[in-house]
Amino acid sequence: MTSDMLIDARNIGVNLSNRWIFRHVDLAIERGKVVCVIGGNGAGKTTCVRTLLGLVNHSEGTIKRADPLSVGFVPQKLSITPILPVTIRRLAALAGKFKSGEIDEALSAVGLDELGNPSVSTLSGGEFQRLMLARAILRSPDLLVLDEPAQGVDVSGVEVLNKLILGVRDETNCGVLMISHDIELVFDIFDDVLVLIPHEFEKLRHSDTA
Amino acid sequence: MLDDFFIRALIAGIGLAIVTGPVGCFIVWRRLAYFGETIAHSSLLGVAVAILCDVNLVLGIFFTATVVVFIVFLLERREGLPTDTILGLLAHGGLALGLVLLSFFPSVRIDLHALLFGDILAVSRQDLLVIWVGGAIALGVLCWLWTPLLLTTISSDLSRVESRKPLLSKVLFGILVAAVIAVAVKIVGVLLIVALLVIPAATARRFASVPETMAIGAALVGVVSVAGGLFASLQFDTPSGPSIVVAALVCFVLTRLPLGLFGKGNTGA
Ligand SMILES: Nc1ncnc2c1ncn2[C@@H]1O[C@H](COP(=O)(O)OP(=O)(O)O)[C@@H](O)[C@H]1O
Numbered sequence A: 001m002t003s004d005m006l007i008d009a010r011n012i013g014v015n016l017s018n019r020w021i022f023r024h025v026d027l028a029i030e031r032g033k034v035v036c037v038i039g040g041n042g043a044g045k046t047t048c049v050r051t052l053l054g055l056v057n058h059s060e061g062t063i064k065r066a067d068p069l070s071v072g073f074v075p076q077k078l079s080i081t082p083i084l085p086v087t088i089r090r091l092a093a094l095a096g097k098f099k100s101g102e103i104d105e106a107l108s109a110v111g112l113d114e115l116g117n118p119s120v121s122t123l124s125g126g127e128f129q130r131l132m133l134a135r136a137i138l139r140s141p142d143l144l145v146l147d148e149p150a151q152g153v154d155v156s157g158v159e160v161l162n163k164l165i166l167g168v169r170d171e172t173n174c175g176v177l178m179i180s181h182d183i184e185l186v187f188d189i190f191d192d193v194l195v196l197i198p199h200e201f202e203k204l205r206h207s208d209t210a
Numbered sequence B: 001m002l003d004d005f006f007i008r009a010l011i012a013g014i015g016l017a018i019v020t021g022p023v024g025c026f027i028v029w030r031r032l033a034y035f036g037e038t039i040a041h042s043s044l045l046g047v048a049v050a051i052l053c054d055v056n057l058v059l060g061i062f063f064t065a066t067v068v069v070f071i072v073f074l075l076e077r078r079e080g081l082p083t084d085t086i087l088g089l090l091a092h093g094g095l096a097l098g099l100v101l102l103s104f105f106p107s108v109r110i111d112l113h114a115l116l117f118g119d120i121l122a123v124s125r126q127d128l129l130v131i132w133v134g135g136a137i138a139l140g141v142l143c144w145l146w147t148p149l150l151l152t153t154i155s156s157d158l159s160r161v162e163s164r165k166p167l168l169s170k171v172l173f174g175i176l177v178a179a180v181i182a183v184a185v186k187i188v189g190v191l192l193i194v195a196l197l198v199i200p201a202a203t204a205r206r207f208a209s210v211p212e213t214m215a216i217g218a219a220l221v222g223v224v225s226v227a228g229g230l231f232a233s234l235q236f237d238t239p240s241g242p243s244i245v246v247a248a249l250v251c252f253v254l255t256r257l258p259l260g261l262f263g264k265g266n267t268g269a
């Protein structure tokens, strides 16, 4: 692995409950590069990214990760139970040990500094994604991973989000791994793209050509 | 003039409430009420184990409850059964097994009523020591677990990516709950202990904007409920454990009345 390589996956596949979620995936993520994973609903994008992060065991292939590798992760959906009270600053602070000034800086980088310190439950979808992004960049990660950050965000919000992500990449030279179900949402930002086709379709395709 | 036994009851109950408040917050945040109920029910099996092995009651209950915690975790990972099915199996299985085992020892007289509903007025000086020293240790462990457990509650994936060891936090918290329940059974009984975990936490939610203030608020509500319940039981000659729970319930209802007098009212859960 070169020193810029963060994750190098070769021919990985995941089998859950006797079913291949995806197979034969090759993916390399380098510092300073934006890699997007594209695919329809249920194509296995989330499972693939969780596998790359070591949250799911792969059934075949090899994954090499830089060591140490600090990751800033924005999961696909995060539902916080309403009985747990948490403000945006408290949630951001859960990312590690940070000074109040560092949290201010991260929140202003994503444009949430004007909001004060409201309860997380009052945020809109786009504001919540930006908060999660602030939390991720607070950790000054080597790799930024976002699972469908554009979900529940309107078109102008997506543009803002993409600009923010590219800004972080330019400033810190981190790698970015990003999932989208719609290639148009990420068309202008990726350096590399992996298209996941559901395994059933792939089988269909093979039997078509056979 | 207040009697000695009443003062001891008050000190015991307050010590317990200070711990069950914050622990109870995690119980409601992590939706573990039925898990707590299971541990509590299995303490009857713990009583049988304590008598069989001739060890201290609290130790017997703690040991059995810890075993049950591990069985829950293993079954969840291995068997693919829904969690509430596993808990139903263990809660009532443990209770029944405990009662059957105890019936083999007709010579041992146990006060089933005290086990089920607690006997706070029979607290000894030694019990006080166990409650306050044990409680201090429990709170210490909870403080140490606080951030990883909180992040794990919000997202297990995030917690793992950020190297917070979610599985370890979950297991340690399970053991902590077992310890708290082992100590609490004598005071409020098998059937009422979960009330002392859940009701103060639910009451404190309304006044809290961050997890930490909710935990402190839950401890305060618990202390008020214990004091109120004990004085009421003295006044009206009602059983102490149920009186404490009723007092907690009264606190909860009072803070939910639409009087506009309490808190912000916009944080409703
Ligand atoms: N733990 C699991 N066990 C079995 N199947 C799973 C598991 N997790 C996800 N799947 C299945 O894998 C497929 C891909 O899911 P996912 O990775 O979430 O897709 P995407 O993110 O592309 O929408 C789905 O059909 C889902 O049902």
Ligand SMILES: [Mg+2]
Pocket (backbone or CB within 6 Å): A045, A046, A047, A076, A147, A148
């Ligand atoms: Mg997904």
